[in-house]
Amino acid sequence: MESTQAVRPHSRGRWLILLGLLLSALTLSGIAASPAMADEGGTDGQAEEFEYFFSGNVKYNDEPLEGVSISVSGGGFEAETETDENGQWTLGVPEKEAYELTLDEDTLPEGVIVEDGQSTIEAEFGLTNRKAVNFFLGEGQRVTTDYGAQVLIRVVNGLNFGLLLALAAIGLSLIFGTTGLSNFAHAEMITFGALMMLTFSTTLAFPVWLAIIIAIALSGGLGWALDAGLWKPLRKRGVALIPLMIVSIGLSLALRYTFQFFYGGGTRQLPGATIPSEIRLGPILLSWIDVVSMATSVVVLLAVAFFLLRTRIGKATRAVSDNAPLAAASGIDVDRVIRIVWILGGALAGLAGILWAYFRPGVSWDMGFQILLLVFAAVTLGGLGTAFGALVGSLIVGLFIEVSTLWLPSDMKYVGALLVLILVLLFRPQGILGRRERIG
Amino acid sequence: MIDFLAILGNAAQQLISPTTAAYALAALGLAIHFGYTGLLNFGQAGFMALGAYGFAISTLSFGFPVWASVLVGIAASIVFALILGIPTLRLRADYLAIVTIAAAEILRLIFTTNTFDEVTGSASGLQGYKGGIAALNPIPDGTYGFGPFTYNAYDWWIRILGWTVVILAAIFTWLLMRSPWGRVIKGIREDEDAVRALGKNVYSYKMQSLILGGVFGTLAGMIFILPRAVVPANYQTSLTFFIYAILLLGGAATILGPIVGAMIFWVLLSFFSGFVSRAVEAGWFPFMSPVQAGQLTFILVGVGIMLLVVFRPQGIFGNKKELAFVR
């Protein structure tokens, strides 16, 4: 089977979305990305004789593209136009019906294509006489890729995504294992890492490597602070697990909007997020960032495994996960273990946040919350509270999400992963590596 | 200077607004789930979305009359509850939480995607489904009321409709919870194995509870769209969290709690955001922009949830003895 397919290095294309979608008006700080809005009142151009208009705005990397050819057809009617110097176009049509609009990819500059092969869009009018139609442009080559190669590309993307999910999932799972808390605020720990990275690398112009180290250290510090300032006192108060979970929901909400309060609602890039993809492995085109990201994940995950399996404190962690009272009775300082787990969980989440910022790409106030469910899905799939289950679950979720885009439209790709979660629970309720509880 | 009268007026309007009614009803459904049965449903937003879309799509795409559209919404939520419940009601409580939250997100993504744009209107949503409800309005055209409570005939009609449903649902729940059925449900909340050992089909009771609370959520979703359009972005996870905040405020295992909780929640929220945004405009808080004032409200809700759970877990109406949480 052959199909026309964009070779995309990673999901950068999503950031390169140009038209209409960015809702970043909420930004306070001046450095925010300026939103490219395709407003419904664009220039009128030709076609005065019609009552209904499709219009749009073609930009790439914030630069308007002139001379891009757009055509409309439907109901026996056909017309064509080109974008003006502002990248804007308007097409009048005789009826308030559904039409097919096509962007001629051959009129785009070299190396630019329409995302996900969506160069033809079916559009219909809403309540008004105008309808904005947006073509999302991305970087890539128009090449014919065979099915096997496509699968391979998705698998590599999926591994990359799965590995970064695993960083977050293992922290969540360790926290769940040692304290029983389903920590919804883990999402904000992920976001925090990316925001700190942004602050130190972009705003304060530190070197990237230093910014990463500071961001991860601060994320670990956040984990420590949350434990010391909130969770430990609540544990001492004897608050039960479900109320604790609801507290974490409140915390998540409060932190998320605190982030928005200070950083605004826009998306911003980390340094180097847009360097081109130049490493070619067969059909797969990767950027240095992808390679470094995957390598980092693997090294860190190995280190965590070593920590859990070989070090004294790691073994103590597993003992506490297994049976906290017994561990306490055999002389393990449970509070210390939990503190270390929070610091570790925070640092891992922070790192996951940075990698996620490069993968998406972009830093925004709710970026952690966007993948929180996937992290939960990974942890649940693997079996609640088992660190290695979380790793397996993450890889499955990551792979599944990317590979499923072969069949699912890309705006539905999370649907598949969440469905898998439900299906797995149906057949293996304790998760993939979990075990059952005792009764009576 | 700040116009406190306007702020107070706006806040007072929330007392009887259809939005408050919708939140109250959704919270009542959650009270059945969480407060009485101990089910951690984090997908109430999904049930509400089903009500909204079930109603709007039946009306717009199929031209169904009002009653049929309502039934479609209810049927959809029953099916949804079954799909959620069958795999998870046998498992530990936290699994239900994760699956419901995931399922509600799946619904939202399906309603948002361009793939089904013709039916769902994708991200821009649906409108134009209110004709049937408006046609049933017995109130003659005109403007009625006093002070801040001055509305036109349609606005009064949807308020009456919304609150009638809330009151009927509350009475129904009250009858249920003082019956032997309610006793079983509360027993399950305390310890489902014990109830199972007494010969009750716990799985079936949990399913009934999930469906019932879900149907309340669905009806709430229909009330919710009477004063506005159906927009998928409204059905995010934070909607469920807001409903939890209301439930915890009022008292999880109470009937009046969710209703009065919703009123207090919205009045306070409206007062607070009205005050802060006007204060920002008036230059009282020079370090804040009007947009940030809106975010402050969310921060406040989050902190409020935390404080409530820790310091007054039984809510306003909860029996001090019957802490819904202590186990």
Place this chain on the structure above:
Amino acid sequence: MSDNVAPASKPVKTTGLHIGDPAPGVKKVDPIIIADGVKRTFGGLTAVDVAHVEIPRGAITALIGPNGAGKTTFFNLLTGFDKPDEGKWEFDGRSLAHVPAYRVARMGLIRTFQLTKALGLLTVLDNMKLGAKQQTGENLFRSVLPFLWRKQEEEIEEKAKEILTRFKLDAKQEDYAASLSGGQRKLLEMARALMSDPTLVMLDEPMAGVNPALTQSLLDHILDLKSQGMTVLFVEHDMHMVRHIADWVIVMAEGKIVAEGDPHEVMQDPAVIDAYLGAHHDTDLGDSDDEHVTAMKELIDDEQ
């Protein structure tokens, strides 16, 4: 020590329950439960591996064995709270394989739990009422029409109060069960089990944590069940109690039935002593096992 719980009068023991010599898996004259080849493993650990066992009807049978012998797990398997890897078992001639726990209970096999499961935020009376079978008002649709179930509710309430009086919990009936003491909860759980008029009552350590002052009345209640025609199967570590009220004793160790017999004779079975002492030798989790060993020694001394 043994004098503290000494019975006021010696209870009447039921005899002639078995056919042939008392040995593990011996046939019973009138078995109410028959289990065959029931096996349950947790990972590598075989918690229960019962080749054949029959529980005599109309008698009080004690299931004893050291900690971790698999008694609770066997209870869970019999009552549908857990599923065995293999094996079949029947109650009253009906197979229980794949029967869910609530159906088992409806068939008349009611159990209590080792860790008491009082429903804390229900009143004591509501706890009791929950135990009653076939309530009209427990149907969702009928429940909102009180006139359909009011009469039955009154009958149930009367019965509940009567049983509560017998168990001396009537003064507490309006309190939340959470406010009861540990021993009172054990009582409540037993009383609640009686609300459904069971044919077989299975009690998992009814005496554990119960203050000695209550022990005698608990014993009397169990004997009472027998006199009302119910069959009782209970797990107990207190050998005095076992010897005092049990008509038949089944001994488990490491998942297997190692001995069966009359309470006085079974205590002298070398397999039993071995089971307890063996368990003692094999494990190093001292305390709780020591207790059994002392209890056993004490008992064996008593017998002689």
